Amino acid sequence: MKTETTIQGLAGSLQPARTARKIIGFVPTMGNLHQGHLNLVREARKLCDVVVVSIFVNPIQFGPNEDFDNYPRTLDQDSQLLADVGCDIIFAPSVEQMYGKQPRLTNISVSEITNDLCGKQRPGHFDGVAVVVTKLFNIVQPNYAFFGQxxxxxxxxxxxxxxxxxxxxxxxxxxxxxxxxGLALSSRNGYLTEEQRKIAPSIFQNLKHAAAELQQGTDLTEVLANIKTSLTEAGLVVDYVEARTPQLQGIDQFNQDLVLFVAAKLGTTRLIDNLQVKHTAS
Amino acid sequence: MKTETTIQGLAGSLQPARTARKIIGFVPTMGNLHQGHLNLVREARKLCDVVVVSIFVNPIQFGPNEDFDNYPRTLDQDSQLLADVGCDIIFAPSVEQMYGKQPRLTNISVSEITNDLCGKQRPGHFDGVAVVVTKLFNIVQPNYAFFGQxxxxxxxxxxxxxxxxxxxxxxxxxxxxxxxxGLALSSRNGYLTEEQRKIAPSIFQNLKHAAAELQQGTDLTEVLANIKTSLTEAGLVVDYVEARTPQLQGIDQFNQDLVLFVAAKLGTTRLIDNLQVKHTAS
Incomplete structure (x- = not known):
């Protein structure tokens, strides 16, 4: 496994694979890897000849009061984990390597589907994601890119x-x-105190319970309200509890497949989770 | 020379070149080709193994009151000209082929350098250019792309x-x-009446005269005012007469290389031109 910190170095390392027209898989991450990330690498390993994992804490997707400075940076530990699951190349550039010294004038925004859920509380977040992902795609030029649900x-x-x-x-x-x-793995789980860590699984428990209620015919509005009440009682500060179609369109009753979304804070740590609920015609 | 109208067809036609790692040159155009476009193809021919020319009148770079519907579409004539200068593949997609049936939610904008000159009179124009050029780059994946000055x-x-x-x-x-x-070649020159066509060269004559005035020490502000007066007297309606650095930064005296920019209307036809003026330390 190689680690490259420059765009040019990565280009050099990928050149033999490109010339041989090998299948390149790409897993973009912000590091501090857990089994969720490693599952992405395992999937990439199945489909691709060469697996590139980027580790880059992208400043432009963090808001001014968010955790960019404190975001955990654990490259040595990440490298060991990636070597174990068969990553071929780590791309770990500096902020200057990614954004240069000249000001960036280009922005990319995706409208509508970024307006609510996490987009509402994190203005500019998805623009920052769109820009860095486009840059990374152009740098790595993979055949497949892997992202967690x-x-x-x-x-x-x-x-x-x-x-x-x-x-x-x-x-x-x-x-x-x-x-x-049941707690969804996240690098931000590391921020939780022992006490908070015990409360956090209630998010997924509530999502599972809500899915069961929906299947039993409880009204969607009631189900969403129940999640909110239950999480608040458990000690979380709810940011949103929402249902959407898998394409993120609004939905007000359970008459097709939907996804339940939760974002909630425990202390200063913001956790998100979601659960897809299949609709079967009765 | 092949003509492809679909993204998939183009991918098929380019596959052998990609596999052989040939150098691909790309000239994006809106068709109605003149010697300016053909010069781009000739330059591409010099540097590249395979030359792709796209012909696509891009709706999203036209404003609501602009000439999208009337923009000249002359594919047969263009094909003949392109065959003569050694184009290998014409890519002439439909609007649906380029933009699909689903709504496009992604926008790209380049700030600052699009705020004035043509950006001021054509809001959204450069966003439309940025989006279509990015799409075409991703479709063609060229090594070199050629654009006119x-x-x-x-x-x-x-x-x-x-x-x-x-x-x-x-x-x-x-x-x-x-x-x-001296008139800069443009597809829009075809809109000019015989009378207007006689007036149009005054744009370049004024730019040349202005460059000479600058070299003789006339103040930049005065030179720009003179161009404006002279073009107005010739019967043009001036949109802007401006000087910028080659990087499009503002400049108020001739103390480094600069570019003179003119946009002016003859009847309903909007013409643009520019001239680079070298500064030599005295």
Whole structure:
């Protein structure tokens, strides 16, 4: 496994694979890897000849009061984990390597599907994601790119971006990895105190319970309200509890497949999760 | 020479060149080709193994009151001209082929350098250019892309876009092609009446005269005012007469290389031109 910190170095490392027209898989991450990320690499390993993982904490997708400075940076530990799951190349550039010394004047925005859910609380977040992902796609030029379904809205935004701009690759969404108690794995879980960590699984428990209620015929509005009440009682500060179609369109009753979305804070740590609920005609 | 009208067809036609790792050159156009376009193809022919020319009148770069519907579409004539200068593949997609049936949600904007000159009179124009050029770059995946210096601001916007998004190609700017009387060649010249066509060369005559005045020490502000007066007297309605650095920064005296820009209307036809003026330390 090689680690490259420059665009030119990465180009050199990928040159033999490109010349041989090998299938290149790409997993963009912000590091501090957990089994969720490693599952993405395992999926990439199955489909591709060469697997590139980027580790880059992207400043432009963080808001001014968010956790950019404190975001955990654990490159040595990440490298060990990536070597174990068969990553071929780590791309770990500096901010200057990615954004240069000249000011960036180009912005990319994806409208409509970024207006609510996480987009509402994090203005500019998805623009920052769209820009860095487009840059990374152009730098790595992969055949496949792998993203987790935990960031469901991000995955939808990237699929839209790829379709709208004819970016020549296929996006693969990979299911959420969870702790044994159901908590969706996230680098931000590391911020939780022991006490908060015990409360956090209530998010997934409530999502599962809500899915069961929907299947039993409880009204969608009531189900969403129940999640909100229950999470608040458990000690979380709810940002949103919403239902959407898998394409992120609004939906007010359970008459087709839908996705339940939760974002909630425990102390200063913001957690998100989602659960897809299949509708079967009765 | 082949003509492809679909993205998939083009991909098929380019596959052998890609497999053989040949150098691909790309000239994006809106058709109705003149010697200016053909010069771009000739430059591409010199540097590249395979030359692709796109012909696509891009709806999203036209304003609601602009000439999208009337823009001249002359594919048969264009094909003949392109065959004569050694184009290998024409890519002439429909609007639906380029933009699909689903709504496009992704926008790209380049700030600052699009705020004035043509950007001021044509809001959204450069966003439309940025989106279509990014799409075409992703579809063709060329090594080199060729643009005329007549659309100097467009060329600067595309260079910025390519740098900011790490688009893996090199942009080549090609000097303006002119009629014998100095008029910059443009598809829109075809809109001019015989009378207007006689007046139009005064744009370039004034630019040349202005460059000489600058070299003789006349103040930049005065030189710009003189161009404006002279063009108005000749019967043109001036949109702007401006000086900028080659990087499109503002400049108020001739103390470094600069570019003089003119946009003016003859009847309903909007003409643009520019002239680079070298500064030599005395």
């Amino acid at each position: 935990k960031d469901f809205q991000q995955l939808a935004v990237i699929r839209q971006l790829v379709r709208d701009l004819n970016i020549p690759l296929e996006v693969i969404g990979v299911p959420i990895a969870r702790a044994e108690d | 007549k659309d100097f601001q467009q060329l600067a916007v595309i260079r910025q876009l390519v740098r900011d998004l790490n688009i893996p190609l090199e942009v080549i700017g090609v000097p303006i092609a002119r009629a014998e009387d």
